[in-house]
Amino acid sequence: MVKGSHSKGKPKQPPVLRWALAGMGVFAAGVVTAMYLPGGAAPAISASSPTPLLDVGTVARESTPAPRSVDQVSATPVVSSSKVPSEVSSPSVPPDTRITIMGVGDILVHKEIWAEAQQDANYDGSDFTQMLAGVAPRISAADLGVCHMEYPFAPPEGPVSYWPALPAAPWSLATGVAKTGFDTCSTVSNHIQDKGLNGITQLLDALDMNGIAHAGSARSEEESQVITMLNVKGVTIAHLAYSWGLYDNGDSWSVNRNDADRIIADAQRAREEGAKxxxxxxxxxxxxIAQPDESQLSITQALADAGTVDLVLGHHTHCVQPVEKIGDMWVAFGHGNLLTAQSRKKPRTADGLITQWTFQADSSGRWRVVDAAGIPIFNEDYPFRLIDLSALGGVRNQTEEDSWERTMAAVMSMGADKDGFHLLSS
Incomplete structure (x- = not known):
């Protein structure tokens, strides 16, 4: 049963089935790396197409990671990420193996955030690691850290731009995200085509150079046919990403757009190619708005009914929204923001949520969430720093207390606690 229908003023997108199969690509720098994204309005790819596996766990986060090399890619249908040695998912995974996945909110490089990054680097370039340091221990401890990139990137030499102009984030953001411990990022949003195909290309090139997988947008029609599949502890995980619409409609194949039927088909194809x-x-x-709308409810219900998706990580609302278990599928409708400078005008935008999902295989071999937890975070400004509110053992002031209460009220408002969702403490 569908909870709602898509009746908002968002542009309706045609149902397009794009298959995610990994390929190989040669980028401008002349480095051959693994390609791993779903893309635009490309036809379905035959089941015989090879899907390489990208490993999670081989990247040293203390320094800028090198691009993945060809020998990290398996010829077996699947892709992997960055915290484990390269090997294909197999039945030999120990039965007590657990995998923790963490999701976070939107990364928004506003004018003030960009200024902070330059100041933190003593005006010798820019540095995002200090702003993100408050959540780095959590993210780096996860088996798979999933981030969301809201904006396209500028070229390495700039110029960086920010709202109300068409935004373009700096390459140094990818370095900061990698050093924080993220392994894969969704790269599709209503802003992602603001700088055209070049902005998408710069973003994906920067993530590749920092060893971060990505899903949701593509540099070429060929790449648009790729799925992000990640090898975590020998288990294959598929990462798919979609957005409701775009402010600038570029090449139809360059971004994944929301359509329940297409997402279900992509997820089914990922499972056929080995995703657990x-x-x-x-x-x-x-x-x-702190509650999901009809589109969110309709799409997530359809995904839960289909049974092909295990976890939905929501973005875009710039405020924390509820967590809900629908059948066997968990949904975090909105994680709020990871980085932002909007809070003086809109206090709720300073709130964020890190979600932690622990998976384990049941007796049938199906991987399911066995523990679901959240960590409230807060964007402190001037200087801009992320505060892990749970790590404090309690809030320090009224502003943080207000943030905590807003986040808790939103997260639990659809009964997540009754299904076992809980807060992590320090």
Whole structure:
């Protein structure tokens, strides 16, 4: 049963089935790396197409990781990420193996955030690691850290731009995200085509150079046919990503757009290609509204009914929204923001949520969430720093207390606690 219908003023997108199969690509720098994204309006790919596996766990986060090399890619249908040695998912995974996945909110490089990054680097370039340091221990401890990139990137030499101009984030953001411990990022949003195909290309090139996988947008029609599949502890995880619409409609194949039927088909194809866990990053909802809208409810219900998706990580609303278990599928409708400078005008935008999902295989071999938890975070400004509110053992001031209460009220408002969702403490 569908909870709602898509009746908002968002542009309706045609149902397009794009298959995610990994390939190989040669980028401008002349480095051959693994390609791993779903893309635009490309036809379905035959089941015989090879899907390489990208490993999670081989990247040293203390320094800028090198691009993945060809020998990290398996010829077996699947892709892997960055915290384990390269090997294909197999039945030999120990039965007590657990995998923790963490999701976070939107990364918004506003004018003030960009200024902070330059100041933190003593005006010798820019540095995002200090702003993200408050969540780095959590993210780096996860087996798979999933981030969301809201904006396209500028070229390495710039110029960086920010709202109300068409935004373009710096390459140093990818370095900061990698050093924080993230392994894969969704790269599709309503802003992702603001700088055209070049902005997408710069973003994906920067992530590749920092050893971060990505899902949701593509540099070429060929790449648009790729799925992100990640090898975590020998288990294959598919990462799919979609957005409700675009402010600038470029090449139809360059971005994944929301359509329940297409997401279900992509997820099913991922499972046919060996994925044991399927994660969907969903960019949807009404901004600054703490409850999911009809589109979010309709799509997630359809995904749960189909049974092909295990976890939905929501973005776009710029405020924390509820967590809900629908059948066997968990949904975090909105994670709020990871980095932002909007809070003086809109206090709720300073709130964020890190979700932690622990998966384990049941007796049938199906991987399921066995523990679901959340960590409230807060964007402190001037200087801009992320505060892990749970790590404090309690809030320090009224502003943090207000943030905590807003986050808790939103997260638990659809009964997540009754299904076992809980807060992590320090």
């Amino acid at each position: 866990i399927v994660i969907v990053s969903l960019h949807d909802g009404e901004e600054n």
